[in-house]
Amino acid sequence: MSSNLGSMPLRYRVTIDREQCMECERCIENCSYGVFRRDGDRILINSRKCTACHRCLAYCPRDAIMLEEQPCDYRSHPVWTRAVRESIYNQARTGKIILAGMGSVANLPIIFDHLMLDACQVTTPPTDPLREPVELRTYLGKKPSKLEFRQKPNGDVELSTELTPNLMLETPIMLGHMSYGAISLNAHVAMARAARETGTYMGTGEGGLHPGLYPYQDRMIVQVASGRFGVNVDYLERGAAIELKLGQGAKPGIGGHLTGEKVSADVSRTRMIPQGSDAISPAPHHDIYGIEDLPQLVNSVKEATERKKPVFAKIAAVNNNAENVAAVARSGVDAIAIDGFRGGTGAAPRVFRDHVGIPIEVAISTADQELRNQGLRNEVSLIACGSIRESTDVVKAIALGADAVYIGTAALAAMGCRVCGNCYQGLCPWGIATQRQDLVDRLNPDVASKQIANLIHAWTLEITELMGAAGINSIESLRGNRDRLRGYMLDEGLLDILDVKSVGA
Amino acid sequence: MAKQVTIDAKGVHYTPLNQQIRKAIEDGADEIVVDNVLGQRFIGDGLRGNATIRVNGVAGGDLAMFMSGPTVIVSGNAEHAPGNTMDSGKVVIHGSAGDAVAHSMRGGKVFVRGDIGYRGGIHMKQYETQRPILVVGGSAQTFLGEYMAGGLLLVLGLDGVMKAREIGSGIHGGEIVIRGDVDEACLAAGAKKLPLTDEDRARIAPVIREFAADFGLDPEPLVNADYTRIVPASARPFAGKYTWE
Ligand code: SF4
Ligand code: SF4
Numbered sequence: 001m002s003s004n005l006g007s008m009p010l011r012y013r014v015t016i017d018r019e020q021c022m023e024c025e026r027c028i029e030n031c032s033y034g035v036f037r038r039d040g041d042r043i044l045i046n047s048r049k050c051t052a053c054h055r056c057l058a059y060c061p062r063d064a065i066m067l068e069e070q071p072c073d074y075r076s077h078p079v080w081t082r083a084v085r086e087s088i089y090n091q092a093r094t095g096k097i098i099l100a101g102m103g104s105v106a107n108l109p110i111i112f113d114h115l116m117l118d119a120c121q122v123t124t125p126p127t128d129p130l131r132e133p134v135e136l137r138t139y140l141g142k143k144p145s146k147l148e149f150r151q152k153p154n155g156d157v158e159l160s161t162e163l164t165p166n167l168m169l170e171t172p173i174m175l176g177h178m179s180y181g182a183i184s185l186n187a188h189v190a191m192a193r194a195a196r197e198t199g200t201y202m203g204t205g206e207g208g209l210h211p212g213l214y215p216y217q218d219r220m221i222v223q224v225a226s227g228r229f230g231v232n233v234d235y236l237e238r239g240a241a242i243e244l245k246l247g248q249g250a251k252p253g254i255g256g257h258l259t260g261e262k263v264s265a266d267v268s269r270t271r272m273i274p275q276g277s278d279a280i281s282p283a284p285h286h287d288i289y290g291i292e293d294l295p296q297l298v299n300s301v302k303e304a305t306e307r308k309k310p311v312f313a314k315i316a317a318v319n320n321n322a323e324n325v326a327a328v329a330r331s332g333v334d335a336i337a338i339d340g341f342r343g344g345t346g347a348a349p350r351v352f353r354d355h356v357g358i359p360i361e362v363a364i365s366t367a368d369q370e371l372r373n374q375g376l377r378n379e380v381s382l383i384a385c386g387s388i389r390e391s392t393d394v395v396k397a398i399a400l401g402a403d404a405v406y407i408g409t410a411a412l413a414a415m416g417c418r419v420c421g422n423c424y425q426g427l428c429p430w431g432i433a434t435q436r437q438d439l440v441d442r443l444n445p446d447v448a449s450k451q452i453a454n455l456i457h458a459w460t461l462e463i464t465e466l467m468g469a470a471g472i473n474s475i476e477s478l479r480g481n482r483d484r485l486r487g488y489m490l491d492e493g494l495l496d497i498l499d500v501k502s503v504g505a
Numbered sequence: 506m507a508k509q510v511t512i513d514a515k516g517v518h519y520t521p522l523n524q525q526i527r528k529a530i531e532d533g534a535d536e537i538v539v540d541n542v543l544g545q546r547f548i549g550d551g552l553r554g555n556a557t558i559r560v561n562g563v564a565g566g567d568l569a570m571f572m573s574g575p576t577v578i579v580s581g582n583a584e585h586a587p588g589n590t591m592d593s594g595k596v597v598i599h600g601s602a603g604d605a606v607a608h609s610m611r612g613g614k615v616f617v618r619g620d621i622g623y624r625g626g627i628h629m630k631q632y633e634t635q636r637p638i639l640v641v642g643g644s645a646q647t648f649l650g651e652y653m654a655g656g657l658l659l660v661l662g663l664d665g666v667m668k669a670r671e672i673g674s675g676i677h678g679g680e681i682v683i684r685g686d687v688d689e690a691c692l693a694a695g696a697k698k699l700p701l702t703d704e705d706r707a708r709i710a711p712v713i714r715e716f717a718a719d720f721g722l723d724p725e726p727l728v729n730a731d732y733t734r735i736v737p738a739s740a741r742p743f744a745g746k747y748t749w750e
Pocket of ligand 1: 016020021022023024025026027028043059060061062063064065
């Protein structure tokens with residue numbers, strides 16, 4: 001039974017300037033989606049297959065390729081937009097859930113862009129980071145509420161408060177969790193090297209730890225998700241810290257699954273599941289069916305690793321965020337990562353990615369306020385993630401109460417990702433979100449790690465400058481310092497929730 | 506000569522108790538008897554090696570979680586999730602156990618003489634030579650073998666009729682074998698019933714014999730009994746659920 005719907009209009013149109021083209025065929029080699037092919041003496045184009053990954057443009061030696069979003073004149077309608085209509089056609093044809101990649105494309109205002117940072121002028125002079133140190137070193141983990149000392153018989157004083165293990169970061173920027181399976185081994189190696197070079201950490205995601213990453217294990221935060229893929233005592237012991245994944249910003253409230261097609265021999269070894277089988281991560285951890293079960297899981301991981309490592313929990317930002325964060329803080333974890341609704345993903349049902357969750361700005365601010373109100377702020381560190389795009393987002397997130405941030409998409413972009421949103425196809429032409437060896441080989445981990453390290457370094461410099469301008473010389477003094485923020489064109493209700501004053505105030 | 510160490514758990518919090526057990530193993534003990542256990546959690550959590558730990562009393566939750574190698578024998582009952590995410594080794598429980606027994610277990614054996622709670626064998630999975638085995642002497646509750654991705658889950662129903670429903674919801678690997686007939690209505694979506702073949706029986710017979718030996722039962726009637734075998738209807742239960750943007 002063929003469909004009544006015909007074909008969907010083109011999304012992108014690719015054209016070649018024939019005057020410029022020298023028929024070198026690099027576009028054919030580079031496009032893993034099969035847009036280009038040779039037919040006799042001509043390069044033919046099938047724009048329908050294009051995902052706007054920009055690989056062909058980047059590698060055409062003659063700048064001969066043009067790529068445009070293809071306008072399409074449906075009857076204009078403010079409610080029944082092109083996206084809405086095309087989703088209906090897709091689902092009327094297939095009867096299935098629509099999967100989408102990367103962060104939300106919903107056209108909602110970005111709060112970060114409506115928060116202005118403050119600077120010093122005459123009454124208080126700024127700090128000059130060129131000659132005065134601006135301290136960015138960050139410790140993640142529990143901090144004692146007070147320090148106690150005892151005097152030794154020889155008169156020396158020593159600390160008697162027992163300190164819990166913390167992670168030490170040279171910059172408040174970490175590389176977020178993306179699993180091996182979702183992204184390639186070369187991408188993982190590149191991030192791990194960059195983490196080492198910049199004195200920070202990276203997350204393994206929920207796919208286990210590939211032996212190729214063992215040399216960097218002191219820089220890895222290993223993740224324990226509901227599917228428990230690749231999790232055994234060896235894995236737990238290798239990580240510098242352990243993160244329990246309870247939720248994800250791109251798909252709050254649901255689990256995930258890596259389709260059998262992507263479970264290659266190497267991915268199967270790392271996840272410890274048979275090759276070609278679906279890897280299903282259910283929505284809840286099956287040993288957490290209520291908040292009282294969370295301390296049980298936290299403590300079981302701590303007992304298994306003899307309480308030598310910090311344990312993090314990652315949750316998605318949702319409306320009762322403050323309550324969730326306070327509950328998680330009381331479970332004994334050392335840090336809580338909160339993932340905002342714009343967080344990226346390899347694949348999520350589109351309805352979740354674009355419609356479920358709350359912005360990270362609100363979530364981090366309400367979490368920090370609630371923890372302070374409950375006297376718990378020193379019990380946990382807060383990590384903000386889900387659409388941290390530039391150094392100012394980092395500074396604003398910290399001023400709203402975060403200790404550090406995780407970056408995901410930004411790190412991928414530093415490796416070449418064009419945010420085309422087609423990761424779920426496993427054909428990433430940049431060698432990032434793929435397991436196809438010829439594509440994986442396109443990503444040189446040495447070069448990519450340098451690019452990520454450059455990005456972190458550049459942001460770190462910008463952060464010190466922004467802090468210096470605000471007269472702040474230590475990240476500790478920026479944390480939760482909402483007085484260094486002002487809301488521009490934000491409504492009173494939102495300003496109140498963020499606990500930020502309006503510009504001019 | 507086997508070195509035995511006895512630890513008195515009376516009034517001891519689980520962290521120091523686990524430290525004592527770890528220390529005993531490091532010092533070369535091959536058998537550790539832990540007396541007066543009253544609900545201490547995480548016993549044997551993350552332990553490696555091949556020592557035997559005898560738990561006299563009632564074990565708390567997450568017994569032998571992430572364990573890789575040792576044998577744990579519990580004289581009484583165990584709280585929830587014994588064998589949670591276990592790699593290898595063996596857990597023998599003479600009483601009953603709580604919910605989520607053998608959750609995400611990847612290898613080794615968990616034998617429970619009595620009953621288990623809800624979600625037994627949930628998300629058990631196998632990898633190459635690591636094939637987890639959960640045997641329940643009594644009966645299991647609802648959601649048995651949910652999301653099961655590998656291994657063998659055997660329920661002998663020695664003490665009465667099993668009332669579990671929603672058996673094998675989301676199962677995509679492994680097998681659930683239950684003594685007697687199982688009403689079709691008790692199976693969840695994604696699971697299907699098959700008769701036990703002679704090869705299947707030959708495969709599970711050594712497991713039944715080992716179980717019977719551990720609990721002093723006569724294995725022959727159990728080896729020769731009628732069983733229902735429940736397997737995934739598909740190895741890719743969600744393959745048809747999604748389309749691309
Ligand atoms: S890469 Fe550019 S120059 Fe080479 S064939 Fe394609 S369009 Fe022509
Ligand atoms: S990782 Fe690759 S497939 Fe995914 S958005 Fe970036 S370029 Fe596209």
